[in-house]
Amino acid sequence: MEDVTIRSLSPKNEMNREIIVLGIESTAHTFGVGIASSQGKILANVNSIYVPRSDGLHPREMAEHHSKVAVRVLKEALETAEIKLEDVDGIAIALGPGMGPCLRIGATLARFLSLKFSKPLIPVNHAVAHVEIARLTTGFNDPLVVYVAGGNTMIIAYVEGRYRVFGETLDIPLGNCLDVFAREAGLGLPGTPKVEEIALRGEKYIRMPYVVKGQDLSFSGLLTYAIRLLKEGSYRLEDICYSLVETSYSMLVEVAERGLSHLNKREIALTGGVARSKILTDKLEKMALLHGALFKPVNPEYAGDNGAMIAYTGALAFAHGVRITIEESVIKPLWRLDEVDIPWRK
Amino acid sequence: MNIGAEAALIRGKWLEEEVIFKLRYPKLYRNTILDLHLRKTRTSHEAKLLSEAKFNGVPVPSVLFINPEAGLLILEYVKGPKLRDIIDHIKLSECLEIFIKIGKNVGILHLNGIIHGDLTTSNMLLTEKNEVFFIDFGLGEFSNEVEKQGVDIHLMLRALESTHPSHARRLFEAFIKGYSSVRGEEWKEKILNKVREIRMRGRYISERRESHKQSKGFNNLS
Numbered sequence: 374m375e376d377v378t379i380r381s382l383s384p385k386n387e388m389n390r391e392i393i394v395l396g397i398e399s400t401a402h403t404f405g406v407g408i409a410s411s412q413g414k415i416l417a418n419v420n421s422i423y424v425p426r427s428d429g430l431h432p433r434e435m436a437e438h439h440s441k442v443a444v445r446v447l448k449e450a451l452e453t454a455e456i457k458l459e460d461v462d463g464i465a466i467a468l469g470p471g472m473g474p475c476l477r478i479g480a481t482l483a484r485f486l487s488l489k490f491s492k493p494l495i496p497v498n499h500a501v502a503h504v505e506i507a508r509l510t511t512g513f514n515d516p517l518v519v520y521v522a523g524g525n526t527m528i529i530a531y532v533e534g535r536y537r538v539f540g541e542t543l544d545i546p547l548g549n550c551l552d553v554f555a556r557e558a559g560l561g562l563p564g565t566p567k568v569e570e571i572a573l574r575g576e577k578y579i580r581m582p583y584v585v586k587g588q589d590l591s592f593s594g595l596l597t598y599a600i601r602l603l604k605e606g607s608y609r610l611e612d613i614c615y616s617l618v619e620t621s622y623s624m625l626v627e628v629a630e631r632g633l634s635h636l637n638k639r640e641i642a643l644t645g646g647v648a649r650s651k652i653l654t655d656k657l658e659k660m661a662l663l664h665g666a667l668f669k670p671v672n673p674e675y676a677g678d679n680g681a682m683i684a685y686t687g688a689l690a691f692a693h694g695v696r697i698t699i700e701e702s703v704i705k706p707l708w709r710l711d712e713v714d715i716p717w718r719k
Numbered sequence: 720m721n722i723g724a725e726a727a728l729i730r731g732k733w734l735e736e737e738v739i740f741k742l743r744y745p746k747l748y749r750n751t752i753l754d755l756h757l758r759k760t761r762t763s764h765e766a767k768l769l770s771e772a773k774f775n776g777v778p779v780p781s782v783l784f785i786n787p788e789a790g791l792l793i794l795e796y797v798k799g800p801k802l803r804d805i806i807d808h809i810k811l812s813e814c815l816e817i818f819i820k821i822g823k824n825v826g827i828l829h830l831n832g833i834i835h836g837d838l839t840t841s842n843m844l845l846t847e848k849n850e851v852f853f854i855d856f857g858l859g860e861f862s863n864e865v866e867k868q869g870v871d872i873h874l875m876l877r878a879l880e881s882t883h884p885s886h887a888r889r890l891f892e893a894f895i896k897g898y899s900s901v902r903g904e905e906w907k908e909k910i911l912n913k914v915r916e917i918r919m920r921g922r923y924i925s926e927r928r929e930s931h932k933q934s935k936g937f938n939n940l941s
Contacts, residue, residue, distance in 0.1 A: 530881070532881060532882065532884060533884050533885060535884075537880070537881040537884070538881065539881050578750045578751075578752045578753060580752070580753070580756065583753070583757065585858065586836070586858070586870060586874065587836060587837045587838070587839070587858060587870075587874035587878070588837075588839070588874065588877070588878065589874070589877075616750075619749070619750045619753060620753065623746075623748070623749045623750070623753060626748055626749075627724075630724040631724045631725075633724070634723055634724035634841075635724070635803070635839060635841050635882070636882070655748075656748040656749075657748075659747050659748040660746070660748050663722070663746075663747070664722070664724075
């Protein structure tokens with residue numbers, strides 16, 4: 374008796390094969406194009422980061438940078454993946470959250486590609502993408518996600534169909550706090566790694582405003598205080614940096630600790646640009662150990678903003694029927710991640 | 720014995736009483752000076768807040784002993800599960816009754832210048848007599864500022880939305896009913912406006928859009 378494999382020709386089977394999606398990231402300082410499959414294979418991840426002048430971020434200049442590099446980045450991504458636009462299943466675009474002028478560049482390109490190559494357009498929330506790439510690279514199924522970047526600081530968990538914000542900054546993000554301090558101290562860019570580098574040479578802990586309000590954090594008072602100490606000149610820069618890093622990171626770890634405990638998660642993942650920080654990783658690891666939980670940071674290649682995470686999240690979404698029309702693809706600079714349905718985790 | 724995010728809680732007997740030893744243990748991930756400072760101040764703060772709350776009739780554990788340098792509090796043992804663990808297993812009508820009570824007690828705290836600071840359902844215990852005890856005043860403070868009272872309630876609302884999203888709105892309505900029965904309509908409006916204002920501060924822009932369109936949301940709670 375022969376074994377016969379019966380292949381169903383239902384549409385459902387269509388979605389069970391590997392979906393390949395091209396994703397575009399342009400929410401802030403990074404313009405990126407990634408190509409990924411719904412199964413988690415990253416075929417390309419090409420990114421170009423705009424380095425701002427020392428006096429802060431200028432969205433219009435960033436947008437100009439993005440439009441200049443867009444075509445080159447796209448070409449490079451397709452070459453790396455050895456794939457043609459005709460062969461992808463969909464175009465994923467990070468429609469938000471982010472800065473208007475920057476978002477528009479990526480969105481325009483995505484719409485153009487969608488029209489020209491007749492490919493469906495897939496909306497992706499930038500914060501959700503950070504969460505999904507963390508889940509993919511850590512292998513964790515249901516982690517508490519600590520998302521720390523220049524533009525965002527939040528503790529995220531999957532509850533009842535969506536990603537919810539357990540705790541977040543009430544004013545400025547942690548990355549921003551360190552970046553602005555670095556700027557004031559004339560340390561150049563990128564700020565956070567420079568501040569950390571100097572912090573490693575610090576010895577004295579100077580008490581600073583440690584502000585945790587329940588599940589939320591407030592960094593602006595801390596930043597103001599640190600800058601004041603800097604200007605007063607009574608303490609070594611190394612000690613100020615050390616204390617600033619200790620205070621802000623401890624605050625973040627404390628809120629993450631509460632999240633872990635309150636939500637009963639057994640895994641914790643760190644994602645976002647600041648995920649590359651050895652100091653933060655070290656602290657989170659120690660904290661996780663205290664509670665018998667597993668900790669892993671996202672793979673450094675995918676920590677900062679990148680196109681691959683948009684592609685991968687887009688592929689997941691598309692495999693579960695998510696798509697939009699060109700008309701619906703408006704940019705959403707203030708798009709919150711708890712507004713997004715997550716059908717691939719139901 | 721239970722090791723929480725903040726402290727270790729150990730049940731035991733002390734001078735013939737059923738007690739909880741609440742020990743804020745050192746956190747190895749923090750600088751030692753910062754660590755000691757946080758543990759010491761939070762321990763003595765909590766003791767003062769608990770005493771004042773109890774004095775005003777709000778159900779809280781009694782403080783029996785304190786050693787701030789060690790981060791140690793010895794508290795009366797209150798028997799009952801955390802509200803967080805049982806909310807999903809109680810009938811909604813009973814939940815609403817519970818939240819009216821919670822609203823009343825928070826009203827009494829605020830009336831007497833006490834801010835709890837961490838009003839999540841993990842910090843509320845339901846006893847056999849159906850009383851809701853508040854625990855963990857470690858992030859609390861003494862204040863009469865409307866801003867701080869608003870933040871207190873806003874944090875609770877946010878905690879409800881993130882851990883019990885499907886019933887958050889109705890539970891909050893019951894809470895406000897209880898709260899206003901203690902503080903009066905005028906204060907209720909003041910506080911609700913404050914909560915709305917806090918929510919609008921940059922992090923809830925979708926609601927700002929929503930309120931312009933006059934669609935449903937927490938903005939329309941009466």
